Amino acid sequence: MTLPIKLYTFGTPNGHKISIFLEVLKLAYTVEKVDITKGESKKDWFVKLNPNGRIPVIVDPNVKGEGDNGGLVLSQTGAILQYLADTYDKEHKYSYPFGSIEYYKTLEYLIFQVSENGPIQGQANHFVVFAKEKVPYGINRYLTDTKRIYDVYEDILSRNKNNGSKYLVGDRYTIADFALYSWTGGLKLLDINISQWPLLSKWYQALSEVPGVQEGSKVPA
Amino acid sequence: MTLPIKLYTFGTPNGHKISIFLEVLKLAYTVEKVDITKGESKKDWFVKLNPNGRIPVIVDPNVKGEGDNGGLVLSQTGAILQYLADTYDKEHKYSYPFGSIEYYKTLEYLIFQVSENGPIQGQANHFVVFAKEKVPYGINRYLTDTKRIYDVYEDILSRNKNNGSKYLVGDRYTIADFALYSWTGGLKLLDINISQWPLLSKWYQALSEVPGVQEGSKVPA
Numbered sequence: 001m002t003l004p005i006k007l008y009t010f011g012t013p014n015g016h017k018i019s020i021f022l023e024v025l026k027l028a029y030t031v032e033k034v035d036i037t038k039g040e041s042k043k044d045w046f047v048k049l050n051p052n053g054r055i056p057v058i059v060d061p062n063v064k065g066e067g068d069n070g071g072l073v074l075s076q077t078g079a080i081l082q083y084l085a086d087t088y089d090k091e092h093k094y095s096y097p098f099g100s101i102e103y104y105k106t107l108e109y110l111i112f113q114v115s116e117n118g119p120i121q122g123q124a125n126h127f128v129v130f131a132k133e134k135v136p137y138g139i140n141r142y143l144t145d146t147k148r149i150y151d152v153y154e155d156i157l158s159r160n161k162n163n164g165s166k167y168l169v170g171d172r173y174t175i176a177d178f179a180l181y182s183w184t185g186g187l188k189l190l191d192i193n194i195s196q197w198p199l200l201s202k203w204y205q206a207l208s209e210v211p212g213v214q215e216g217s218k219v220p221a
Numbered sequence: 222m223t224l225p226i227k228l229y230t231f232g233t234p235n236g237h238k239i240s241i242f243l244e245v246l247k248l249a250y251t252v253e254k255v256d257i258t259k260g261e262s263k264k265d266w267f268v269k270l271n272p273n274g275r276i277p278v279i280v281d282p283n284v285k286g287e288g289d290n291g292g293l294v295l296s297q298t299g300a301i302l303q304y305l306a307d308t309y310d311k312e313h314k315y316s317y318p319f320g321s322i323e324y325y326k327t328l329e330y331l332i333f334q335v336s337e338n339g340p341i342q343g344q345a346n347h348f349v350v351f352a353k354e355k356v357p358y359g360i361n362r363y364l365t366d367t368k369r370i371y372d373v374y375e376d377i378l379s380r381n382k383n384n385g386s387k388y389l390v391g392d393r394y395t396i397a398d399f400a401l402y403s404w405t406g407g408l409k410l411l412d413i414n415i416s417q418w419p420l421l422s423k424w425y426q427a428l429s430e431v432p433g434v435q436e437g438s439k440v441p442a
Contacts, residue, residue: 051376052333065322072322076332078299083325098319101286101293104304111297112273114332119340135358155272 004028006071008049008057009220010036013182014118017077018056018084020216021178025088033220050075060087078114081175082107094173106169109156109176117153117183120145121190128190143190150187150197153180157199165199166206173210181207182217225249227292229270229278230441231257234403235339238298239277239305241437242399246309254441271296281308299335302396303328315394327390330377330397338374338404341366342411349411364411371408371418374401378420386420387427394431402428403438 007022007029009015022029034040034055042053049057050073058080059065063072074080085095096102124142127135157165168176184204187194194201207213228243228250230236243250255261255276263274270278271294279301280286284293295301306316317323345363348356378386389397405425408415415422428434 047376051373051380052337052370053373063322072325074325074329076329076336078332078336079325079329082328086320099307101284104293104295104300107303108295108297108300111299111332111335115297115299115335115340116273119336123344131358133358135356137352137354137356138359149273152272152274155268159272 002028003061004030006030006032006059006061007219008032008034008046008055008059010034010041010055011220012036012055013186014054014077015056016182016217016219017179018058018080019219020181020213021081021084021094021175023212023216023219024094024178024210025084026212027084027088031220049073052076056080058083076114077118077179078110081110081179085175092172094178095175096170102170106174106176109168110174110179112152113176113179113183117149117180120149121183121186124190125186143192146187146190147192150184150192150194150200154197154200157203166203173207177203177207178213181213185217223249224282225251227251227253227280227282228440229253229255229267229276229280231255231262231276232441233257233276234407235275235298236277237403237438237440238400239279239301240440241402241434242302242305242315242396244433244437244440245315245399245431246305247433248305248309252441270294273297277301279304297335298339298400299331302331302400306396313393315399316396317391323391327395327397330389331395331400333373334397334400334404338370338401341370342404342407345411346407364413367408367411368413371405371413371415371421375418375421378424387424394428398424398428399434402434406438 005027007018009019009031010033034046036055040046041055047053052075056077057075059071059073061071065072074083089095096106120142124146127138127142156168160167163171167173194204226248228239230240230252231254255267257276261267262276268274273296277298278296280292280294282292286293295304310316317327341363345367348359348363377389381388384392388394415425
């Protein structure tokens, strides 16, 4: 019997990546809300789980881990998504077999999301929305690069025209798509209109209709 | 027979991650220098290899890939390192078996490097060294966060005291360590003294003596 995975999360694009994929995979999970606006992810008990002090974190009790958590403790959305795909998508509905070319192209675009799309759009959010000081240099720098990154995604989709430009890699949605979804949804925070990227707009709309995506986007309640 | 891997690179921390690991694994490879200061990574022929227009990229002719490159084309340092470890370190000298807890902890810290250490230190480099305008807000923001991230690495090493705090994960160097090495070396560009992190200082010194690390740090010639 598979025991429920515990998800420590909050209602951010990075949190939603994981709840979305758990829902899509129809995995049992319990949610512990970690209110980052109250500094809860920087508390000792949480830093013990993730030295970097950020949500999301999963604890999977189905794997015997070290320490007193009694399970595999994992942070970093890219690592969590890869772990969930490898472990719980054995039929490869949303992944490719380990070792295949598509497996590594999925990883390439997943890492593009976590190492450029997320960090740069996150900095744009900071300078445009959250910074207490108005810093035009920062606003311009990160808005420009955020748009460039979506130009790259449009290009990636255009290269997959054999599959109707519907997926980032091959003929199915993968963690590369699910990781990008909630950040793309966050473009409205920056007043960036997604319609300037026609393939990406269609991709976003279609992905929003995949069972589990809406449910995962509402976690934690 | 294993054919040489082709590495498109330039002398940056991200480029060195790959040449270091290729040297450590003693893999045959050829180097094509892509001068990013002359915009070569934004040229059409290169963007065809990597839609994101950044070095490094590898082409592995031992895997039959799509397109006219005749091999697996891969970018994003995190994906390249994972691919090389999975494919060419079958004896697990510098990796853990696929599916093990240590495999995913390695991925967690690798992704911490590519999604926080690299991007944030890269922004610090921009504001401190390269920006034509002096922007105190940016300088302060990214220097502060860069130091915080190395505090996290010091914490990670301290948690591995069973192994003498010598490795990020378990009892051997992995791609999580090799990915961090060249960025740690780049701290001097920011006038940040590594000696404030005693475990990290020892880790850096020891890693610099691993056969291949010095050689890989000089690529391209």
